[in-house]
Amino acid sequence: MxxxxxxxxxxxxxxxxxxxxxxxxxxxxxxxxxxxxxxxxxxxxxxxxxxxxxxxxxxxxxxxxxxxxxxxxxxxxxxxxxxxxxxxxxxxxxxxxxxxxxxxxxxxxxxxxxxxxxxxxxxxxxxxxxAVYGLSEIYGDQVAKTDFVANPGCFTTTSLLGLYPAVKAGWIDPDTIIIDAKSGVSGAGRGASLGTHYSEINENFKAYKINKHQHTPEIEQVLSEAAGRPVATTFTTHLVPMTRGIMATMYAKINGKRTDADFVELYRQFYEGRKFVRVRPEGKWPATKETYGTNYCDIGFSVDERTGRVTIISVTDNLVKGAAGQAIQNLNLLMNWDETLGLQFTPVYP
Amino acid sequence: MxxxxxxxxxxxxxxxxxxxxxxxxxxxxxxxxxxxxxxxxxxxxxxxxxxxxxxxxxxxxxxxxxxxxxxxxxxxxxxxxxxxxxxxxxxxxxxxxxxxxxxxxxxxxxxxxxxxxxxxxxxxxxxxxxAVYGLSEIYGDQVAKTDFVANPGCFTTTSLLGLYPAVKAGWIDPDTIIIDAKSGVSGAGRGASLGTHYSEINENFKAYKINKHQHTPEIEQVLSEAAGRPVATTFTTHLVPMTRGIMATMYAKINGKRTDADFVELYRQFYEGRKFVRVRPEGKWPATKETYGTNYCDIGFSVDERTGRVTIISVTDNLVKGAAGQAIQNLNLLMNWDETLGLQFTPVYP
Amino acid sequence: MxxxxxxxxxxxxxxxxxxxxxxxxxxxxxxxxxxxxxxxxxxxxxxxxxxxxxxxxxxxxxxxxxxxxxxxxxxxxxxxxxxxxxxxxxxxxxxxxxxxxxxxxxxxxxxxxxxxxxxxxxxxxxxxxxAVYGLSEIYGDQVAKTDFVANPGCFTTTSLLGLYPAVKAGWIDPDTIIIDAKSGVSGAGRGASLGTHYSEINENFKAYKINKHQHTPEIEQVLSEAAGRPVATTFTTHLVPMTRGIMATMYAKINGKRTDADFVELYRQFYEGRKFVRVRPEGKWPATKETYGTNYCDIGFSVDERTGRVTIISVTDNLVKGAAGQAIQNLNLLMNWDETLGLQFTPVYP
Amino acid sequence: MxxxxxxxxxxxxxxxxxxxxxxxxxxxxxxxxxxxxxxxxxxxxxxxxxxxxxxxxxxxxxxxxxxxxxxxxxxxxxxxxxxxxxxxxxxxxxxxxxxxxxxxxxxxxxxxxxxxxxxxxxxxxxxxxxAVYGLSEIYGDQVAKTDFVANPGCFTTTSLLGLYPAVKAGWIDPDTIIIDAKSGVSGAGRGASLGTHYSEINENFKAYKINKHQHTPEIEQVLSEAAGRPVATTFTTHLVPMTRGIMATMYAKINGKRTDADFVELYRQFYEGRKFVRVRPEGKWPATKETYGTNYCDIGFSVDERTGRVTIISVTDNLVKGAAGQAIQNLNLLMNWDETLGLQFTPVYP
Incomplete structure (x- = not known):
């Protein structure tokens, strides 16, 4: 140093x-x-x-x-x-x-x-x-001018990076958005409780705070900005028997006809030059482990012609891109450094 | 014996x-x-x-x-x-x-x-x-008269027991149904493959066969019967790093105004006398482990006034109610025995 | 009933x-x-x-x-x-x-x-x-005559069922016994603590209370009875990232020459008629999951000519044979019922 | 670069x-x-x-x-x-x-x-x-002079770093050494098989290759060099339901009287200047997760006066210090670079 x-x-x-x-x-x-x-x-x-x-x-x-x-x-x-x-x-x-x-x-x-x-x-x-809301890939320009960053929540980051480009482009109907999110247990923090006791969580899968999670208004605030009007979403969180990782599986009605390839192209353009968002090719969806220990957010799509809906998969490591990593990314932006500085880890696999 | x-x-x-x-x-x-x-x-x-x-x-x-x-x-x-x-x-x-x-x-x-x-x-x-389609709580009367049962799939059973009463009653709009399902790995069978290799699955969460899972038409066939018209659904499956258990988190627009208590009441009436469906009280949602090793299907609800949607949680043990247990329940029905015969296990906890 | x-x-x-x-x-x-x-x-x-x-x-x-x-x-x-x-x-x-x-x-x-x-x-x-010490297969006769049973510890039961016949027969040198035990986390009880917090235990393996575990004197008390003289052992406990199951891997010097087959034969004779002890054939060692949810204790052997030692593997479900199951087995013995009454479960697999 | x-x-x-x-x-x-x-x-x-x-x-x-x-x-x-x-x-x-x-x-x-x-x-x-046998902390001088390194096995590295100083110093009796080793499943490689199938391994603990593991002669070769005479050991390997990490729990008779503090001091002197071996203070034993994703080998001791034995705990990440990390450490040594170059990761926790 x-x-x-x-x-x-x-x-x-x-x-x-x-x-x-x-x-x-x-x-x-x-x-x-x-x-x-x-x-x-x-x-x-x-x-x-x-x-x-x-x-x-x-x-x-x-x-x-x-x-x-x-x-x-x-x-x-x-x-x-x-x-x-x-x-x-x-x-x-x-x-x-x-x-x-x-x-x-x-x-x-x-x-x-x-x-x-x-x-x-x-x-x-x-x-x-x-405070500037530090969703780095969306509000990075504002972060670059502040000395006070409100770093986004883990579910919020994962969900919004997967939804923002499509909402902003008007490709999906914001009123139909459903976010089904799953998190590793480290998201619940280090405080011991029955709800995070090993024997209660292992070999178990559960939903919690349905329609009550405090990240809901944070998600809606950004989606409303993207849509240009107030948006309400359905948001569910689940606890996965693993330590790290978040997946948001998101559903929405498509406006008009779009293919998987269209979505891939839209998102790649939107996130051009932003190394921490990796848009997967058609027919590929990321698993949480593919971002393990790193600041990546990986995104994939599945358009269903039968129902006119798109399913968007977005994954992060909740402690990195969902917390400490994005915080450092924001420091980099705020200092006008390359946003990847000190964050170029390769995911831990397996 | x-x-x-x-x-x-x-x-x-x-x-x-x-x-x-x-x-x-x-x-x-x-x-x-x-x-x-x-x-x-x-x-x-x-x-x-x-x-x-x-x-x-x-x-x-x-x-x-x-x-x-x-x-x-x-x-x-x-x-x-x-x-x-x-x-x-x-x-x-x-x-x-x-x-x-x-x-x-x-x-x-x-x-x-x-x-x-x-x-x-x-x-x-x-x-x-x-063949009679053996979703025991729905088509048990027909099972009682046959000698050939097509036992339902694990995702299908879990999803349909959670959706059928509301669709049948016209309380939810079938065209808005989204099923986000999560399964333990035993559902993938015993054949070794990279996709079920321990080090690939552990501490990982992934989606698969999005919009392509073969249980989709099975679910739609029954929902269409319930709705009285053809229904198409969005159905996603995920792999949870655990061995047993399925959760289906299901979303739909509510027709009119209904509370959690209304849903609990509707389902309790619908499943009256059927011991393997346990409808949870308002504000409680089942976790998969609560059915571990048993033939139970547990169901809970969350109505969201903000969005006009209901979230329905349904869980089973995929190898019991989702396979072998329901098969025996169908044998019981087919033999005109008490449907719980030989299936009265208490869930393994923890 | x-x-x-x-x-x-x-x-x-x-x-x-x-x-x-x-x-x-x-x-x-x-x-x-x-x-x-x-x-x-x-x-x-x-x-x-x-x-x-x-x-x-x-x-x-x-x-x-x-x-x-x-x-x-x-x-x-x-x-x-x-x-x-x-x-x-x-x-x-x-x-x-x-x-x-x-x-x-x-x-x-x-x-x-x-x-x-x-x-x-x-x-x-x-x-x-x-109080009668209720290690059912060893002291069942005394249990049958009492109204007060001190039910053995989980590590103790697993270790002793694997060691007792060999010590009693004089086949191994009691002074050389080393017990390396591994337990699922449910053995630590339901009280929430940092040490049993999911994120601390998952994907981790640790030893605890080395040379200090309170089951040590319990093991030594019975081994001393078997040996006819005071015995001190080395006993280590580890926490395995799983909920149920105990394995004791045990080492001792063999007196004279014995083969795997000799040990299998000795133990099968010793436990004849006792359904909850399953002695595995030569070259097979039990895994903990093979007793899951049941009152079985499974035992296997490996004699090593190079070192003159035998390795004995003994496994149980810590909450069943290691606690509640053996307690009921003791009730059965105390009531002069068949000791397997109400305990004839098939292990949950997978 | x-x-x-x-x-x-x-x-x-x-x-x-x-x-x-x-x-x-x-x-x-x-x-x-x-x-x-x-x-x-x-x-x-x-x-x-x-x-x-x-x-x-x-x-x-x-x-x-x-x-x-x-x-x-x-x-x-x-x-x-x-x-x-x-x-x-x-x-x-x-x-x-x-x-x-x-x-x-x-x-x-x-x-x-x-x-x-x-x-x-x-x-x-x-x-x-x-070929030079590349146990970096022991044979680093020879590695520095070769162009061909035989990188040690994962169990071998973990066991030997925990035993070598005590054997070399004559503090423990080599003929009494017992190594009870436990490994995460990634040690079994990426090839799919029933033995590494998720549902078979999860919530299970098993021993394998007892007295037959091919790392045995490798361990004995180095212990014999340290002892100055041929040594045979008892070595058992177990599979832990986790992906990464090895623990070797090792037992031996102590020659003379030694305390935990004595062992800590001996090992700290032996490994002085070698950053990848961290000797824990008295009364502390490392858990595998404390080396996760890194090249560390952490070691702790428990002397038992009652039995005259010492229990030595040694942990590594099997894919790093047990494989790829030590390989790079050997490259560093061979190139006469600082041995920590490119390997200064902080363990991933939790």
Whole structure:
């Protein structure tokens, strides 16, 4: 790392998002991790709780002290739960730092909508307005001009990258969109609970928060922007007995006649030059493992003439493109670096 | 077992369906397995290939000889692939046996439709006409009068039990039905292939045969009967990294206003007295593991006022209610026994 | 069930052992479950916490009241943690009930040894002395004469059934025994913790409590009895990313020359007439799945001339032969019924 | 990559070892992959069979032509099965290339021993003698002087790094060593078979090749060198329902009195400066996941005063330190580069 590297702090290092940031930033050529913050275990080595980091990250954990952190870091990643980020982000911004927040606190433009889905008071509206919604391939130009990014949710990223081009082009009817999403269990975080207890999840498949998931309004906000009018969607989430990976299987009525090849062409043009979206050829659909450990979002299509619908498959690694990876991609955009910097991993296979 | 037990033969004992028939019939109070047939390993003990059956099923495997089998058994279960069943079933029927076929060969009324989806010549039309489609809770009355059952597919059973009452009642618009199905890997059978190789499937989630699965016309045939007019559906299948279990997550537009409670009530009435369908209370959705190793089909609902759609969740164990269990349930119906005979297992949990 | 059935109560119904007792006893022809006790959720339906029991066990949960329970049940199964059982068992015994305790509280003859390994004061010595250690195939005769059974641990059962005949016969040197055991995660119980959190366990393999596991003295107590002198063993436990199943891979120096066939013969003679121990033929070793959901313990051998050691493989389903199943087997023995009553399940495969 | 990069060819690219070499070499700063060879699919894109490599490795697959390959590459990695490597390695060596062979063909000094365990004629003795056994941390000095490396087996590497220092120091009795090893399923390769069929492996744990595994003589060859006399060991392999990772749990009698701390100190000194061996502190034992996707070998100890034995736990990722990673480490050593070059990954967690 060069002395001109920017210095990064990570808050929320005891969750999967925070630890994934460490994994990815360790090999970023222009970033140095100068502070990893954990209120509960400050002063100890992170390897005690995360032995895979033994001899890799050896600095002791810092306490949550905005002044001290702003003195040793230029950018802070908040891998904190919603409700917590809304308190921290303003403090770090006021201290002059760049902030990339991985929670849902600054993603929704409307405080009322936030309150309805999160059952929680919204963040200060002034900061919400200041935040740029960091869906990198769609709003990268805005990210490049900000110092405060609201990093999108994992389901949201996966679904929207698969839907946006078709909605924007008017090829599918937004009112018919159904998103059937499946996630690995790491998406539920590191907090132990019966719902994520091994014996309850293994060799089991279940749906949860049907029609109630808080990523719904985030998806609708972007789809509405694409459609130019309000859109409501049906969104279901399921838990897959695996650790990483999200698949969104999405359905919509096609406007007019389109083939698989048409969709492939539309999406390849839309995402031209964006290395992290890989549009699969006709008749091929990605599996989640094909993005394992990386920032890719892979997309495939199946047009059905019998029903006039298209099925769109979109997959990501929920902890990378769905969280820490896109956060770093946003840092790259914000710094006007190549967006792939430090993120050029090959998927772990098998 | 009493001397008045009926005698059963099982063909196709080297696949998962055949072996599951053995597991279930072992504890059936009115059935004795008198012949297990395996052309490739006749004369050997089944425990050589299936050591879990050590000291449980000890008779040697029989060769495939219709005359010999009809002399020692009253009913034959065909757990053979499509294409094979179409040749065997007529022979066993002609030899005077009752036949329960687990393949797709006699399920579709139209030979043309069969050929289109199976890419294979259809079975003899006379025998197709003779077969009763054995979706037990829907067509049990007809099963009770036949000697030849075409046992439904696993995806079909799971989907149809979840959709039929609502379509029949006119509560949902059949043209808007989307079925997003997920299956454990045992549904792909016991034949080794790269697609079912452990390292390829574990920690992975993938879609397959999108808009091309051969259970599609089977589902549409029954839905069309329920709706009273031709229905086309969108049907997607996914592979879950687990061995057993199917979930169908199904979406449709509701005709008029209905609540979760309305759906629960409609389905409870429809399935009254049918012990293998368990309709969950409002706000509860079944997970696949809750039916593990048993003949249950569990169903739950979520009505979304925002979109006017209902989401229906239906789960089964694909090898039991989706195959061997329903086959035995059909035998019970066909013999005019209590349909639960020999099938009263408690789900294996965890 | 007949009116002459015995009536059973289950305490600790919110753990995996308790719920497994319900699964198995549901199909026992001579037992009726008359009370399922859960202090924390008394008055509610068990299906709320365990939806797989929907419409199967419908009685409401009882409170923990010894007098009330003794009025409605003849035998009580204590599926309670160590420390709790030691308080409850005496009360139920004093109330005239038969007691089968699944905890470790009454297994060890020496209070000092208990205290050393459990880090906890031992149970009342009078009751410890009264308890019969219920390793059914070894101490079944004593079980038949008692009203109080200390049901063995899962690792203990699996290891001892694989070692006892060889030690008793003097074929192996007890001082050289090494037990390398591997367990599915259900053995750790239903309590949520980071150590059993899905994302921490899946696609991972780890050792725990090396040289410190509390089943060590239990194993040594029985091996010492078999050897006729004190024996100390090396015992290691590992966690396998699966739900059910235990394998003990065991090593020892052979006294003299013995072949695989010799061991097979020795063990078949030793376990003659005991249906739940299946000794595999030469060159075959059981996998855990071959006992899934059943009370079997399967055993295989490999003698190595090069090193003069034998490797013994023993497998069980930790929740059945390792807990609830053996508890019921002990009830059968204690009631002088056939020991297989209600336990004749075929392993769930695949 | 600089123009002074060395050029690498990979033969056997359709197996897991070959594909893992691609993953790792993609980010090696001094190596350029100039040829990926697959006889069966030459002329096609590797992404057709390995879609995770879409847009990552885009050169078409080459045919197996020694002359052509030697013209475009400086070093060849043979990720080919034993029996195949023995034919190819001499040809590439004769063509002036450096060769790193991942098979077992050149690891054993004695042709007789090879034939006994591999049931196959040995390689040409002249080439066997020329090969350096590439256990990097033990024989790195010799690797630095050769152009032909026999890369060790996965079980061998994991076991030997955990045993070598203690045997060399005379702290444990080599005649008492027992190695109980457990591997993820990717170690069995990519060829589909019933034994690696998902439904057979998932939720199952099994032992295989007991006292017959071909890595046994490889382990004994190195242990004998360390002990200064012939050593025979007991070695058992098991299959864990996970994709990657190996654990060796090893047992031996201690000579004299040693504590956990003594072992930690001995090993830390022995491996000083070798970044890929991480010796855990007293009372901590590594889990396989802590090395996931990386070249680490993590080691922990438990001394048991009661039995006078030490239990040593050693873990690796079988496809990295156990195959492709150590192969690249050997290339680094052979080129006199820093051995960690291109291998500084942080373990994928969770």
């Amino acid at each position: 060069s002395s001109s590297n920017i210095r990064a702090a990570i808050v929320g290092s005891t969750g999967y998002g925070g630890v994934e940031l460490i994994r990815l930033l360790q090999s970023h050529p222009k970033v140095t991790i100068t502070s990893v913050i954990s209120s509960s275990t400050a002063g100890t080595s992170i390897a005690e709780g995360f032995p895979h980091l033994t001899e890799i990250h050896t600095d002791l954990l810092d306490d949550l002290n905005v002044e001290a952190i702003s003195a040793k870091a230029d950018v802070v990643f908040l891998a904190t739960p919603h409700g917590v980020s809304m308190k921290l982000a303003p403090q770090f911004l006021d201290a002059g730092m760049k902030v990339i927040d991985l929670s849902g606190d600054f993603r929704l433009e409307s405080g009322d909508v936030y309150e309805k889905w999160y059952k929680h008071e919204p963040a200060d509206a002034a900061y919400v307005e200041r | 009493s001397s008045s037990n009926i005698r059963a033969a099982i063909v196709g004992s080297t696949g998962y369906g055949g072996v599951e028939l053995i597991r279930l019939l072992q504890s059936h109070p009115k059935v004795t397995i008198t012949s297990v047939i395996s052309s490739s390993t006749a004369g050997t003990s089944i425990a050589e290939g299936f050591p879990h059956l050590t000291e449980i099923h000890t008779d040697l495997l029989d060769d495939l000889n219709v005359e010999a089998i009809s002399a020692k058994a009253d009913v034959v279960f065909l757990a053979t692939p499509h294409g094979v069943s179409m040749k065997l079933a007529p022979q066993f029927l002609d030899a005077g046996m009752k036949v329960i076929d687990l393949s797709g060969d006699f399920r579709l009324e139209s030979g043309d439709v069969y050929e289109k989806w199976y890419k294979h010549e259809p079975a003899d039309a006379a025998y197709v006409e003779r | 007949s009116s002459s059935n015995i009536r059973a109560a289950i305490v600790g119904s919110t753990g995996y052992g308790g719920v497994e007792l319900i699964r198995l006893l549901q199909s026992h022809p001579k037992v009726t479950i008359t009370s399922v006790i859960s202090s924390s959720t008394a008055g509610t339906s068990i299906a709320e916490g365990f939806p797989h029991l929907t419409e199967i066990h419908t009685d409401l949960l009882d409170d923990l009241n010894v007098e009330a329970i003794s009025a409605k049940a003849d035998v009580v199964f204590l599926a309670t943690p160590h420390g709790v059982s030691m308080k409850l068992a005496p009360q139920f015994l004093d109330a005239g009930m038969k007691v089968i305790d699944l905890s470790g509280d009454f297994r060890l003859e020496s209070g000092d040894v208990y205290e050393k390994w459990y880090k906890h004061e031992p149970a009342d010595a009078a009751y410890v002395e009264r | 600089s123009s002074s990069n060395i050029r690498a060819a990979i033969v056997g690219s359709t197996g897991y070892g070959g594909v893992e070499l691609i993953r790792l070499l993609q980010s090696h700063p001094k190596v350029t992959i100039t040829s990926v060879i697959s006889s069966s699919t030459a002329g096609t894109s590797i992404a057709e069979g390995f879609p995770h490599l879409t847009e990552i490795h885009t050169d078409l697959l080459d045919d197996l032509n020694v002359e052509a390959i030697s013209a475009k590459a400086d070093v060849v990695f043979l990720a080919t099965p034993h029996g195949v490597s023995m034919k190819l390695a001499p040809q590439f060596l004769d063509a002036g290339m450096k060769v790193i062979d991942l098979s077992g063909d050149f690891r054993l000094e004695s042709g007789d021993v090879y034939e006994k365990w591999y049931k196959h004629e040995p390689a040409d003795a002249a080439y066997v003698e020329r």
